[in-house]
Amino acid sequence: MGFRPVHLCFILFFVIACISCTSKPSIDPKIEALVAQKLMLDIRYFCEKSELDVTTQRCTAPVTTLPDDLKEMIADTGVGGIILFANNLVDTEQMLRLNRDLQTASTNGGHSPLLISIDQEGGRVVRIPQNISTAFSGNMAIGATYAEHGTHFATLSGDVIAKELAVLGFNVNFAPSVDVNVNPENPVINVRSFGEDPQVVAELGLAQMQAMQQNGIIAALKHFPGHGDTNTDSHSGLPLVEHDLNKIKAVDLAPFQYAIDNGDPGMIMTAHIQYPALDSATFTATDGSKTILPATMSRAILTDLLREQMGFRGVIITDALDMAAIAHFYEPTQAVLQTFKAGTDIALMPMAIRTAQDIPKLKRMIADLAYAVQIGDLTLAEIEASVARIQTLKQNYIPSNAAQLSPAKALARAQSILAAPAHLKIEQDLADNAIVAIKNQQAWPIKQSTKRIQLVMPDKAKCMAMTTALTDALNTFDPRPKLTIRCASLVSEPTDNILAQQRDAQLVIYTDITPQQSLVEMGGMDDITDWRLRPNKEALEAKLLTLMKDVKPHQKSLLVSMRTPYAVTQYADYLDGIFASFAYNTQVTEQLDENGAAHAHHEGPIYRALANILLGNQQATGSLPVSVGKH
Incomplete structure (x- = not known):
């Protein structure tokens, strides 16, 4: 008896479906949810296809109001955090609305509150518009006051910065930088450091960190194990620090260890820097070359050293993974996979979301990472412990009643705190004494x-x-x-x-x-063209x-x-x-x-x-x- 055409079509469909099942195994949504919590995305720019630059096909339209596509992405994926840049921040009312909409999108998806982060160090690295906030003169200026005033201005600046961020709806500040600037040619840290004395840097860093965290902002000490003796910017290359173990412990690690021993850092940010004395293992880059693992990708540095030896119990977050020190050597999913293996809790900016066409790529990344857990390439117990640390941090720092304040009251409150006369006086006092x-x-x-x-x-x-x-x-x-x-x-x-x-x-x-x-x-x-x-x-x-x-x-x-x-x-x-x-x-x-x-x-x-x-x-x-x- 022969097969009818309809039977042949059914058999062909069944065979294709089986092949598809083989190539795309079923992914456990619970594991996908865990993995998504470990990702922090930037939404600096987002465009409809028609809005892309005709010549470069790049998107340069800043996200100042949250598009429906991004709302749905947050609700659908359950990503754990968002980082905002100066392009996203226009005025007080707009910042409040954007941060509120971000949290609403996460809540609507049934997820825990987002970590909403920013680089507001003071001095050369600030993102909030300076005409409506208090920017300060920065860390090295604070270091210049230490001999006469001790940690006074570190505490006051941390207090003011945190109050102004918290009232806008932020809960994470990637600060302070506790890199010990011992290299005069350092192109990226320099004035972002409190100075060249590890003990002074340690004391000022701890004081500023504690002031921020006492005002409801998670501080992220950076850049572990130390970015103070580099002459390469990890945005544009892969720096190498050739200190021996004694110098690393006495100089680079000292401020981090001091904060761990004397405080409770919420976060520590990794550095995309090679430290062969800490880990000389090599890896094969996407171009086939072999090079030493950067700290962000090193289990010896992040797990064995930072967690086991130094006793850090908070959340480890990477520096931006789109920086050349990582992006030049790894494909995006490979980079996230490797840093999770190393012991990182959160991957910062693992891929760019610039159009709606990028969102399926993010979902694919989450699925691929979840599959890596399912096949044992990533350890489920470690992923669960990592997400538990993230959730504990959220519970400790994100107030449960944050959304209960009406927009009008939230705006009035923010306007009374941002650049308040008392804050501006502290800003001027620091400048006068520095x-x-x-x-x-x-x-x-x-x-x-x-x-x-x-x-x-x-x-x-x-x-x-x-x-x-x-x-x-x-x-x-x-x-x-x-x-x-x-x-x-x-x-x-x-x-x-x-x-x-x-x-x-x-x-x-x-x-x-x-x-x-x-x-x-x-x-x-995104600014590399202008930088050049x-x-x-x-x-x-x-x-x-x-x-x-x-x-x-x-x-x-x-x-x-x-x-x-x-x-x-x-x-x-x-x-x-x-x-x-x-x-x-x-x-x-x-x-x-x-x-x-x-x-x-x-x-x-x-x-x-x-x-x-x-x-x-x-x-x-x-x-x-x-x-x-x-x-």
């Missing part, structure tokens, strides 16, 4: 006979901030109607023009920003030196080092004075002129502090937290 006088051969206080001052600032915004600060200080304390202040942008103004201007001045004030802005300050890997287009630092340094050498004996000149002060040694012989400020943050507001036209107005605490010191209204009382040589 400035270090490195050299002064009668360069300041500015003499009454000085009638013409030439400023040479990195750009026009900083020109405005410094000019405004000097003008305001003069009007308040020392009116000099005939004093002229001019400012030139080092980047945009030709050398000959600046030379002509400064030759007419009695006092020339230069500023230096070394090293250049890093990717983390700009945001992350930065002005050439060597050319700017040569230009600055040319200007300094042209100063005449009858003129006074001084330099303000506005980042790490290591570079001042190359300029010191040509100057009468040198300051270190460790910061150059400006706050931008819109002001109307007498004709009703709007203009951007730049100012900042560090400029006000510098102006008052230059005019003799206050003293520079800070102490260098790093060594800068004989000068």
